[in-house]
Amino acid sequence: MRAASAIPEAQAQRLAAEHYGLITAVHRLDSERDQNFRLRSLSGREYVLKIANPAEDRAVINLQTEALLHLAAADPDLPVPRIFPARNGMTELDIAFDDGSTRVVRLLSFLPGTPMHAVTGSAVLRRDLGRCAARLARGLSDFSHRGAHHKLLWDLQHATEVRPLVDAVPAERRGLIEDVLGGFEAHALPVLAQLPSQPVHNDLNPHNVVVDPETCAGVAGIIDFGDLTCTARVNDLAITAAYQVADSDDPLAPACEMIAAYHAALPLGAAELDVLFDLIATRMAMTVVISSWRAARYPANRNYILRNNAAAWARLQRMVKLSRDQARVQIQRACDVE
Incomplete structure (x- = not known):
């Protein structure tokens, strides 16, 4: 648009x-x-x-x-x-x-505070984000609206529909993007329709979260409900987690802190835990593809559109070095589920 x-x-x-x-x-x-x-x-x-x-x-x-x-x-x-x-x-x-x-x-x-992307992350802040994300999902669990099922390109359940846009991504990145979308199709897509579904925020990235400016240890606000839609509830958590993955040798560790806090407040089912890694990687791939495509279409707003692109690509490269089984076990252990 x-x-x-x-x-x-x-x-x-x-x-x-x-x-x-x-x-x-x-x-x-x-x-x-x-x-x-x-x-x-x-x-x-x-x-x-x-x-x-x-x-x-x-x-x-x-x-x-x-x-x-x-x-x-x-x-x-x-x-x-x-x-x-x-x-x-x-x-x-x-x-x-x-x-x-x-x-x-x-x-x-107006919700005052410091944008989360502008502060140094901490385990305390990530855990509070997980709790707030769970509260938000719980608060919307019984909400219904005639517009809730509108189709949204950013909705993870429609991830395969970004394939025609992959050409907007630099050529050397397309192979990895295609691999991630293939993993989504093989592991997540077949089960998404059976998972709990509800209206969700759908974009809890650090630009849409503000934190306490004094302590930087707690969430002071969740903003921008522009991508609100009805989808699998776990998709919302996967989106939140995608922005907490680290560009480090243990990329999932910080995201797992947030996921564990969410799970403690709003327990995840076994099937949700099973596909969470696939969904996190898919969100990163979608961020790279959709932002690249939109930046080409709307060059005047390029800087704003691409604000999460570079970090998503760096984190995605780290994530794909993990095997799917390694990632699933790490997430399950963080949630104290074996």
Whole structure:
């Protein structure tokens, strides 16, 4: 989805005043699809004004809104954004813009903290991430919505559909990518439909997690629900784990700390544990392929799109040096499952 024409900060400021009664200072935030603005009110309280891409499916936008409202009731202490209604009581506004588009506007709480990718990782932080990921999955377990089954390229269950995009990856990397996708098809794809399925965040990468700036030891916020979809629950954990793999001789060790904490809070079944390694590697391969393809399509936003590409490739090279059996045993032992 192409980024829409830019909305000036001054217009975002006017929208906040007109529809939410807020007099604010405004700062544009990076985003791949939407137009997001950080607002600071006269009282010092901060918000995010989200202006959706006009091409976004209306049901998918509402899916994200309703999921956040559901989480606010299901787990009030979970650090996710809260939705604020407009003056007319609506949580979503359809606003006409000067370019002829109509876009959905929402106001969310701003979650302060330091982006996880900007801090040095620790076992304490990774374990807290695992617990928060499990709480988030549990909070969404009984959530339903007509838009939850929308098809998303980033959904791991559709990993084989990135094969036509592999040519966007440098030639010397394609063989490894094809091997990983082959492993997914052989081991994970045949069982995914039988695993527990539910709506999940689907993108808990370190750019979407903020941590306590004082201690850097705990999760202070989980943001960006733009890839929310219904899929195998273990896919969400695999995505989270993919970003905790280390570029080291023991690449799975830090990810296993996070996985073990998740398992302690929301136990994984034997079949989920069996395919977790395959799913982690597949997410890394998808990150390399999809970001390379999108960067070629949208060069103006190349730096943002490729922000996770280099690290994913480095970690993937480390991961494939493990045999599938080695990885499965390491994950099972971390979870105290033999």
